[in-house]
Amino acid sequence: MTLQHLEDIREIIQARGQRASFEDLQTYLRLVRELKVRDSEVVAEYGVLLLRKFKKQLSTEEELLTTEQVATAAIDCKAFDAAFLLVTALRKRFPSSSQRTTRLVEMYFEAKGQLEKARDNYITNTLDVSPDSQYLLKRQVALEKTQDNIQGAIDLLCKYVDLFMMDREAWEELGELYLQAQMFSQAAHCYEELLLHQAHHIPYHVQYADILYTIGGSNGNNFRTARSYYAAAVQLSKGTNVRALYGLCACSAQLSGIKGSVGKDQEELGRKAAELLQKLYAARSPDKLKMVTELLKAQGLTSGASTSKAGTVLLE
Amino acid sequence: MSSQGQMDLVLDRDVRDWVLVPLTISIFLMMLIRQYVTQVFLSSNPSGGVFNPKEFREKQIMARAGLLKQTCGYLSDSAFKARKAFFIAKDTGAFHKKPEQKSAQDQLMNNPDVMTDMMKKNLGGLVPQLAMGGFVSYFFSGFIMGRIPFPLSPSFRIMLQRGVDLPSLDVTYFTSLSYYILLLFGLNGTFRLIFRENTVDESQMMRQQMAMGGGGMGPMGAPDPAKAFEAERHALEMLDYKWKLDGIEQQAAAVMQQQLGGQPKHQTPRKSPRLKSA
Numbered sequence: 001m002t003l004q005h006l007e008d009i010r011e012i013i014q015a016r017g018q019r020a021s022f023e024d025l026q027t028y029l030r031l032v033r034e035l036k037v038r039d040s041e042v043v044a045e046y047g048v049l050l051l052r053k054f055k056k057q058l059s060t061e062e063e064l065l066t067t068e069q070v071a072t073a074a075i076d077c078k079a080f081d082a083a084f085l086l087v088t089a090l091r092k093r094f095p096s097s098s099q100r101t102t103r104l105v106e107m108y109f110e111a112k113g114q115l116e117k118a119r120d121n122y123i124t125n126t127l128d129v130s131p132d133s134q135y136l137l138k139r140q141v142a143l144e145k146t147q148d149n150i151q152g153a154i155d156l157l158c159k160y161v162d163l164f165m166m167d168r169e170a171w172e173e174l175g176e177l178y179l180q181a182q183m184f185s186q187a188a189h190c191y192e193e194l195l196l197h198q199a200h201h202i203p204y205h206v207q208y209a210d211i212l213y214t215i216g217g218s219n220g221n222n223f224r225t226a227r228s229y230y231a232a233a234v235q236l237s238k239g240t241n242v243r244a245l246y247g248l249c250a251c252s253a254q255l256s257g258i259k260g261s262v263g264k265d266q267e268e269l270g271r272k273a274a275e276l277l278q279k280l281y282a283a284r285s286p287d288k289l290k291m292v293t294e295l296l297k298a299q300g301l302t303s304g305a306s307t308s309k310a311g312t313v314l315l316e
Numbered sequence: 317m318s319s320q321g322q323m324d325l326v327l328d329r330d331v332r333d334w335v336l337v338p339l340t341i342s343i344f345l346m347m348l349i350r351q352y353v354t355q356v357f358l359s360s361n362p363s364g365g366v367f368n369p370k371e372f373r374e375k376q377i378m379a380r381a382g383l384l385k386q387t388c389g390y391l392s393d394s395a396f397k398a399r400k401a402f403f404i405a406k407d408t409g410a411f412h413k414k415p416e417q418k419s420a421q422d423q424l425m426n427n428p429d430v431m432t433d434m435m436k437k438n439l440g441g442l443v444p445q446l447a448m449g450g451f452v453s454y455f456f457s458g459f460i461m462g463r464i465p466f467p468l469s470p471s472f473r474i475m476l477q478r479g480v481d482l483p484s485l486d487v488t489y490f491t492s493l494s495y496y497i498l499l500l501f502g503l504n505g506t507f508r509l510i511f512r513e514n515t516v517d518e519s520q521m522m523r524q525q526m527a528m529g530g531g532g533m534g535p536m537g538a539p540d541p542a543k544a545f546e547a548e549r550h551a552l553e554m555l556d557y558k559w560k561l562d563g564i565e566q567q568a569a570a571v572m573q574q575q576l577g578g579q580p581k582h583q584t585p586r587k588s589p590r591l592k593s594a
Binding site for chain 1 (some may be wrong): 349367369372373376377379383386387388389390391392395398542550562564565567568569571572573574575576
């Protein structure tokens with residue numbers, strides 16, 4: 001039940017083409033469902049094949065699951081004819097009140113670019129029947145996002161998060177939306193929530209530090225906090241996270257302008273990060289080394305000595 | 317085993333034809349009917365599945381507070397305080413509000429539906445059983461139907477020889493009434509084979525009712541939400557906040573030093589201490 005298994009089955013089906021066996025197709029689609037893989041073109045192709053040839057052999061439950069899956073995949077790769085048939089079939093079976101069909105219908109219209117229709121469908125079905133459906137609320141946010149209505153999406157997602165507060169992915173999405181809208185302190189709040197959920201996830205540390213750094217401020221508090229989170233990211237990644245290293249350099253550069261905030265150790269931190277950055281660039285991407293050195297020199301974190309040292313590394 | 321002095325009883329063949337077989341069939345039929353009736357009842361009122369957003373939100377708040385308690389060390393001081401305020405600030409804090417969620421007791425008191433539902437379920441189990449008991453004792457009582465192939469102590473007499481009051485009869489013989497009771501409780505396994513998971517389990521229901529009557533807990537075993545809120549509030553007030561990223565800079569410096577592989581300039585390289593996992 002791994003990705004390798006999935007890959008194997010896909011190859012078998014591919015080799016057989018139209019004569020693929022029922023079991024293989026069924027297993028493939030089931031694995032895609034379970035592993036939550038997004039491979040829409042293949043799923044749509046094989047799913048349609050399965051539903052055309054072997055519909056009778058599937059149990060009712062699996063038939064419905066497969067239909068939904070294939071319909072979603074077809075919508076995803078804009079195969080609207082196939083999608084239309086599948087969605088109508090499902091809708092006939094579960095008229096109006098089903099959240100899942102409502103979601104599918106909405107996705108269909110949204111993919112076709114008929115946003116008004118999608119919205120109407122959503123409003124008539126959701127607000128009356130199931131105003132608190134997790135499924136549909138999320139779809140609505142996505143719909144706003146498609147329309148580039150960031151503020152609208154934020155409002156909806158705030159409402160959503162107020163109810164489903166333990167939904168980590170929703171917090172992440174909300175954080176990204178706030179960043180797009182350049183509302184940094186709100187975004188910071190979202191990323192704090194994410195840190196609560198996964199305190200050892202390096203990208204969250206880096207992103208949160210980025211936000212704090214962006215907020216900035218003249219007293220340097222945000223820079224100091226940001227530096228701590230960058231340092232945590234460096235420590236967690238064993239110094240391989242380049243973005244965090246850049247962050248440390250930038251923080252040090254900012255803080256050096258603020259009095260009374262730089263201890264001996266802290267100064268050391270920036271210099272070490274700069275040195276490590278140079279070393280990493282020398283090893284992996286030597287042609288950019290010069291650019292990086294210039295930047296670091298501008299930040300006052302590197303001297304001629306370390307440049308020559310990096311140069312020797314380069315020569316080796 | 318019959319004792320030395322006793323003769324084995326010879327049972328009339330008519331007992332088999334007119335008692336054993338009809339009794340078994342009627343029990344089976346009755347259980348079938350009960351099964352279907354309960355299914356109809358259950359499907360006609362799908363209670364309990366209604367999504368209540370307010371209650372759900374409260375549960376989520378509890379979970380979120382738990383999360384905060386666990387990993388608050390990774391938040392900066394101000395962020396932690398803001399969250400703490402969200403939960404326990406005076407008057408506005410989430411845990412100062414009166415919980416929407418009703419305790420099990422309140423639910424029973426205030427919601428007549430719950431009561432009637434329980435009544436229905438109980439009656440649904442009880443009425444056919446009473447009727448069947450009357451039916452069996454009217455038509456089939458007083459017959460000896462068979463014999464258990466292993467010896468038993470005399471105290472089993474009450475269980476096995478219901479309806480026949482003969483002290484001299486060997487304990488291993490059982491009567492029709494006892495047979496009925498045995499089947500009533502013993503056929504569950506057979507029914508599960510036929511209906512898979514939807515079988516109405518009599519003994520399960522009984523156990524549930526016992527548990528309900530016994531403890532002060534509700535039917536779900538859920539504690540009183542008002543008290544849970546109170547407890548959570550106190551826990552958050554007492555929470556000892558300590559920033560885990562204190563000194564992380566030195567640790568990061570040590571890590572970088574290690575990566576650089578160079579000789580330390582100011583301090584001896586420490587073996588990089590790790591963040592303690594939450």
